[in-house]
Amino acid sequence: MTNPPEATPRESTPPTDAPDALDAGTFERIVEPRSEARLPLGDGTWHQLARAYVWVQMISTGSVAVLVLAAALVLQIWLDQTWVWIPAGIILALCVWSLAITPRQARSYGYQLRRDDLVFRRGILWQRMVAVPYGRMQLVDITHGPLDRGFGIAQLKLVTAAASTGVTIPGLKQAAAESLRDTLVAVAETRRTGL
Known part of the structure; x- marks a missing residue:
């Protein structure tokens, strides 16, 4: 069985109300793993995350590290509990590791709007590429926390019948996020399935 030829990027992308809105303030290109066995990007236009996402992740992780360090110091000084440095050290090491890889990890995220589905990819070491058919989408949800709102970013969640x-x-x-949500809802409405 042969696969149908890939559509050209112009034909494969559903229309958006504001195409420039998807790429404003984002990274320039997706960082790919160096391995020959990596998942290929394929053709088409890949959109990426906002640069502010890195700052939000760094502030969140840094806050956790500061709280863990403060709790460990309080337990050490006032209660003379030296064992607390074992779990605190592990958590602090994970926070430092997370701070170190966050910029590269953020550049590995990307999504592509094709004719029949949305393709999402992420990961450098553990790569994941998911294609979500427009007709299978049941819900498109936008959420953002206080720190996200401060940096003007949001998170878009696509829910399908299959949780995976x-x-x-x-x-x-x-x-x-709003432009993408409106595009996905409009495309799903034309398919008369999903949403």
Whole structure:
């Protein structure tokens, strides 16, 4: 069985109300793993996360590290509990590791709007690529926390009937999330399935 030829990028992308909104303030290109066995990007236009996503993740992780360090110091000084440095050290090491890989990890996220589905990819070491058919989408949800709102970003969640194919795209600019939501709803309405 042969696969149908890939559509050209112009034909494969559903129309959006504000195409520039998807790429405003984002990274320039997706960072790919160096291995020959990596998942290929394929053709088409890949959209990426907002640069502010890195700052939100760094502030969140840094806050956790500061709280763990403060709790460990309080337990050490006032209660003379030296054992607390074992779990605190593990948590602090994980926070430092997370701070170190966050910028590269954020550049590995990307999504592509094709004629029949949305493709989402992420990961450098553990790569994941998911194609969500427009007709299978049941819900498109935008959420953002206080720190996200401060940096003007949001998270878009696509819910399908199968839990394993649900996709969450973090770190989208607010305008990009709203434009993408409207596009996905419009495309799903034309298919008369999903949403």
